[in-house]
Amino acid sequence: MAVRVGNLGGLFNHLVGRGADLLDPHLTLFLLKPPALLSLPLWFLSSWLNLRSINPFLRSIQVSRFSCLPIAGQPAHFEADGEWLGHIPIEVSLIPNALRILLPRSQPTP
Numbered sequence: 001m002a003v004r005v006g007n008l009g010g011l012f013n014h015l016v017g018r019g020a021d022l023l024d025p026h027l028t029l030f031l032l033k034p035p036a037l038l039s040l041p042l043w044f045l046s047s048w049l050n051l052r053s054i055n056p057f058l059r060s061i062q063v064s065r066f067s068c069l070p071i072a073g074q075p076a077h078f079e080a081d082g083e084w085l086g087h088i089p090i091e092v093s094l095i096p097n098a099l100r101i102l103l104p105r106s107q108p109t110p
Helices: 037-047
Strands: 026-034 058-063 065-068 079-080 085-086 091-094
Touching: 026 037, 085 091
Parallel strands: none
Antiparallel strands: 026 058, 065 091, 079 085
């Protein structure tokens, strides 16, 4: 998981920890080691207990870009903010000071 916010809200509130900010020039990338049946629940538990630093299955690093490549078998799914975007391979990078605003087409007033 890659994030640039300090609070995901709800059940995921404690996963990323404090200190991240939307204006940070980097992402925090969380990497979990296999097996997922153990590492994913341990990530939630260690985060809720504020013990992420002692979780042997979790590594977090600061990055401005990363890529995901399939190792073997079916490519994994990729999503952003809960929306499915496709399958890996994928490359993600931050574009400094970029903002896209979508506005409706102007309509004549009656």
